[in-house]
Amino acid sequence: MPSVTHDDAPPLADLMPWSVAPPRLGRGWPTGPDAASLKARWDALLKAEGPDREALFEPTRSRTLRSAVGQLPGRTGGTERLARASGPCPEPVRVLHAPFDEQWLIPDHRLIDAARPELWRVADDDQVFVVETPANAQGARLFATSVLPLLRPGRIRPLYRRPGGTEPNLSPGLLEHLRTRLGIEVAPPDVLGWILAAVRPDLTVPLTDDPGLWSRGVEWGRRTLWLMRRHGDRPKLPGGRRPYVRAPLPSRPVLLAYDRNEEALLLDEGRISPVPPEAWDFEVAGVRVLEQWFTARVTEPEPGTLAAIRPATWPQTWTSELLELIAALALLAELQPPWDELTSRITAADLRGAGVLPVPEPARRPASVLDGHEEGPEGQLALI
Numbered sequence: 001m002p003s004v005t006h007d008d009a010p011p012l013a014d015l016m017p018w019s020v021a022p023p024r025l026g027r028g029w030p031t032g033p034d035a036a037s038l039k040a041r042w043d044a045l046l047k048a049e050g051p052d053r054e055a056l057f058e059p060t061r062s063r064t065l066r067s068a069v070g071q072l073p074g075r076t077g078g079t080e081r082l083a084r085a086s087g088p089c090p091e092p093v094r095v096l097h098a099p100f101d102e103q104w105l106i107p108d109h110r111l112i113d114a115a116r117p118e119l120w121r122v123a124d125d126d127q128v129f130v131v132e133t134p135a136n137a138q139g140a141r142l143f144a145t146s147v148l149p150l151l152r153p154g155r156i157r158p159l160y161r162r163p164g165g166t167e168p169n170l171s172p173g174l175l176e177h178l179r180t181r182l183g184i185e186v187a188p189p190d191v192l193g194w195i196l197a198a199v200r201p202d203l204t205v206p207l208t209d210d211p212g213l214w215s216r217g218v219e220w221g222r223r224t225l226w227l228m229r230r231h232g233d234r235p236k237l238p239g240g241r242r243p244y245v246r247a248p249l250p251s252r253p254v255l256l257a258y259d260r261n262e263e264a265l266l267l268d269e270g271r272i273s274p275v276p277p278e279a280w281d282f283e284v285a286g287v288r289v290l291e292q293w294f295t296a297r298v299t300e301p302e303p304g305t306l307a308a309i310r311p312a313t314w315p316q317t318w319t320s321e322l323l324e325l326i327a328a329l330a331l332l333a334e335l336q337p338p339w340d341e342l343t344s345r346i347t348a349a350d351l352r353g354a355g356v357l358p359v360p361e362p363a364r365r366p367a368s369v370l371d372g373h374e375e376g377p378e379g380q381l382a383l384i
Helices: 035-047 050-057 117-121 174-182 188-198 211-229 277-281 289-298 316-334 348-353
Strands: 093-098 101-105 129-133 141-145 156-158 160-162 166-168 244-247 256-259 264-267 270-273
Touching: 035 050, 035 101, 093 289, 101 289, 141 188, 141 211, 174 188, 188 211, 211 316, 244 316, 256 289, 270 316, 277 316, 289 316
Parallel strands: none
Antiparallel strands: 093 101, 129 141, 129 156, 160 166, 244 270, 256 264, 264 270
16 A cells, blocks of 8 residues: 655545445344345244344334334335334345455345435445445555445445446546546546555545556556455456365354465364465454454354344355455455555645535535435335
């Protein structure tokens, strides 16, 4: 990552001005690593009655069984109060539970303390969410994902302000200014690629007017984005370095370890290799990614809670996800930034002179998205 230089580089908050706080669930059981368990938890909740249903729900000040809330944008869950709700579980959706850890969520507004509907309105196949992760010894980092992120506490900055990849979340006039200074076409994904490549620990982003340097940074950032999102073609290591299951994984592994000499990942007596040391050591915000991913799947929940409903044995899909994660982390660790240090040739003062900054206040607020109706509490029409 480039070192910090005091050269009036513009802050990320001015380049991607609209940001949203991450969703706050208020209870853990509506999320999990497999969708089938979530549906079973929903069924168990609705089969319970009275105080039993209340206890299973885990009420908070924001949500109880009697809370009246509307549908999540783009979802079809019910809106009657959960105290008398019936019917099937809303189809679980993929979310980013932790860095590189996609899990599932029951997309029902009644289960989520603070769902951030403005994020759901713009979540589609064209969207990319940029997440600020906490600062650590290596400095602040950005993470990018195609699915709704639940990571806390950093801000979430969508690439687009409207569905369908329209109206980029960039300071008005920034694209045109970059095109003029660089003398080449610049698209919103290019700017995102550059941001991922150039962002500094203090979340400022040096900008260049050198088209060759810009192209190298964008290419590096786009590959980083692909490995973070794992969207489309799945990342694979070359044949001789590709990890495989060398000893069958147990039905309920409890311990994860790493053998550096053998480059092997050990799940109790199960064994996966080769696993490069760089993949095992890969951290985000000071936390080892592989350990966090494993812990989320094996930690014993409190008995009698809905979270205790989970797979009886380790699913094959988790093994496939683990092998893909190892490949993505190893390939990311190999990526070397396209420069040792970068000075901002387009400064915040330049952007102010061009009228790009200061950012107009409407650009910091969500756009009005009125393309579809949203159902309010108890089936009423919601006004947005």
